[in-house]
Amino acid sequence: MNRPDLFEDILQLTYEHFVLVLASMAIAAGIGIPFGILLTRHAAWRPWVLGFANVMQTIPSLALFGFLIPIPFIGGIGKRTAIVALVLYALLPLLRNTLVGILGVDPAVRESAVAMGMTGTQLLWQVELPLAAPTILAGVRVATVATIGAATIAAAIGGGGLGVFIFRGIASVDTTQILAGAIPAALLALISDGGLGWIEKRFSAV
């Protein structure tokens, strides 16, 4: 493989990787944050939902991808299965940080909001979510960085992304190929971490 080809492949697979992570995180946030909010209202669900997310996180990521292959509809080979696995993997930090962030709102602030006649919706949008935002965003950041790493394993089940380089490099004992996958993945993680950390700070400035 000559150099221009390799460079083109890096760009292509980095883009694939990015899309895989973005799609997974969008879905995970769309599930995790609303469920986290529900958990603040229903204490009885907490052990079940958090327990499920916890178990998902303890399954080694390679095994999680493997488990999903034989499952109908969501399983099989390809990007869809990869996204399902990554979503399951990202749920815990999102659920937990949403729950902790909202429960961490000063009880006096919550009590005065209720006592002044805020409705449940007003309390959530005007008080709880703004005050929990830094914590929730920290969850998004942690989940994103973890997902960027875990997404390299998606290549094992045909999900594409930078893991393609890494698995190919391992198979052919080619360090250049491994680095071609690992370095962009690490850069992607660092940039996401920095960018999301910056947004998080902006929200906690007040």
Place this chain on the structure above:
Amino acid sequence: MGEPAETSAAAVEFCNAGFCVDGRVILEEVSFRIEPGETLVLLGLSGAGKTTALKMVNGLLFPTSGEVLVEGRPTTAWDLIRLRRGIGYVIQDVGLFPHRTVAENVGLVPRLEGWPPERIAARTNELLEQVGLAPAEFLTRYPRQLSGGQRQRVGVARALAADPRLLLFDEPFGALDPVTRLDLQNQFLALRDRLHKTSIFVTHDVREALRLGSRIALFDRGRLETLATPDEFLKAPGPQTCAFLAVLGNQAEDASAIRADE
């Protein structure tokens, strides 16, 4: 104080209202009225049930027996949002929204009520002046940029914002230093004399009760022991009442000693 005619509606009325949790009695069934314009102080040790009684007025808690009437209607029959927007609420921990400016905090209930912005701004200015904070200096500050006393002034302004029919105070000055507390008590008396709002004021400080209350209700372990004007209260016989009055004598000496220390 003359007995009001039986037909006149009380601002608030407790009718055999009691509260228990898990079989534990927090407040025994009590009955009393709060007349329009008066300041009733609920006095007692912690755990006496006074905060519980207060929270049953704005529907943060509901009696487990009997009922609490606000303007003749049981709290359970009120639209809770309507009930609460008409009742100002000031608590010891203030509970200002840390992510909102002083102006936004004070204007909160008017904004929820959909007042036009110019009217909210005018009202906010007026209220800050009433509680002794210069609007130009404080409107754009955040709660963390205020002292404890200033925060509680903003808390009082916020409670008054939408001109509520009733004001509830839950040990509002309990966490303040003695000098600031005295200052805010004077402010409270000035506001009371100007606005004539019906108020219920919870405290464990018998001096504060005697200074601020038009009547004092003394609670002891969930039971209403004494309900009297300050003058009558000084001569009331109950054991817990006597304990509070005894503290008053000692406190006068101790308080001056403590001030000298600081």
